[in-house]
Amino acid sequence: MDFSTMNAAEQAHMTKIIEKKQMQDFLRMYSNLVERCFNSCCNDFTSKALSSKEEQCVLNCTDKFLKHSERVGARFAEQNADAMGAGSK
Amino acid sequence: MDFSTMNAAEQAHMTKIIEKKQMQDFLRMYSNLVERCFNSCCNDFTSKALSSKEEQCVLNCTDKFLKHSERVGARFAEQNADAMGAGSK
Amino acid sequence: MDFSTMNAAEQAHMTKIIEKKQMQDFLRMYSNLVERCFNSCCNDFTSKALSSKEEQCVLNCTDKFLKHSERVGARFAEQNADAMGAGSK
Amino acid sequence: MSFLGRGNTPAGGVNPERVEMALQELDMITDVFNKLVTSCHTKCISARYAEGDLNKGESVCIDRCVSKFFEVNKKVGEKLQTMGAGAAGAGATQSAFGQM
Amino acid sequence: MSFLGRGNTPAGGVNPERVEMALQELDMITDVFNKLVTSCHTKCISARYAEGDLNKGESVCIDRCVSKFFEVNKKVGEKLQTMGAGAAGAGATQSAFGQM
């Protein structure tokens, strides 16, 4: 995304809104992660406590999801940069 | 959630917004319920009319979903109260 | 939906908001379409390039989805018109 | 689906409450329509995508699917009214704000 | 779930920042609640719908399901704090605005 055509007041306004969106993105990512790891790891409801096996699965699931998101984000940024270099200039 | 740190004007403002959100929550719950019960109960498209078996399924599905939500809501409120008692005091 | 009870200023205001929503609807439809056709058509990740078979699948998927949406939209409008004729008069 | 009430009208300006209600109704209709498209796609469209046109079977299925979906919408609405379930919907909002 | 900070209070009026934060927290709670309802419905409720009441097995399953979901919520939260992953969340926003 290219903001060079925006004036300083507009850029400042955008920055503030983007900070708010990043907080919302983070919260949504958090709840998606809980949902995803719960659904994948918890299948036994004969007990209300998390078993040690389930707990380990949740920790690995969280860990792996974040690493996955980071890798996707890195590739996404590269592809986006390529697409914009080709498209807008 | 704890609103005791809010002043009266802020609490009144929140109450109004919350009422609006409750309406939106209700409408979304309604459309989710239609989607869920349709997907579970309707699998025969040799006719365009709902069969009596499908209709009964939809009524049970609605009934059971609301009872499910109520029970989840009751447990959710208990757990939230516990978590806040432990966390914020 | 019936706007005859609205005054001219309100109708003009609604029209502007609806135009904005149509743009958002279109963008969401676009990303849903990409997600749907990618998930249905791409299952081989031994290569990073789209195969000609996958490409054809994506084109057919897009084509068919739009025709599907149009047909659903036409039936939806008919049913809605029926429901409002029966309900509000 | 015109079940949202309407406020009083002022003479010339925009009544924000009435516009708000119309927008809420519009969002509701859009939401239902999107769910209808997705549900009937799952029920009627083969995921093989051998061709781009709807075949006869798919077209007939779509028509019946929309019709049944509306019937289900009606049944669910009636059932909710019988149960007076307006309250049950906003579970989290109520759970979280019970003390206000 | 009260992990959002609070701004300073003015005397009588509405502090928009504080209202904003409370609304963000409310949206978060609603989102979690809706996911909880869906997950436990998938885990505990049979899709046959032979009757409208929850049976004994379903009721017990729901109670345990909510309890486990909260434990998972806690574990994921702790893990995110350990990893200092606040940054990782807003992937697209950062990818798209890295140059600002």
Next chain:
Amino acid sequence: MSFLGRGNTPAGGVNPERVEMALQELDMITDVFNKLVTSCHTKCISARYAEGDLNKGESVCIDRCVSKFFEVNKKVGEKLQTMGAGAAGAGATQSAFGQM
């Protein structure tokens, strides 16, 4: 993805239309990114969660998945332009407001 036009700029203040457009573009990018993350997770990540690190196969799969997803994004965009399908998108909005 920079397909949204831009309005004229005033001298010093904030042009709400231009900010609005930038926000719409940002929401679009965030939406696409989230779908990309979910799709590639489904395609590439085993749900067994025996370890927390990405293994070699998963890493390679992710790279190819993102690449293919962008190609699909491009093909769908081209197809939509060919079909002039801008109108078809807002089905419900149009169906509901056809009479205005």
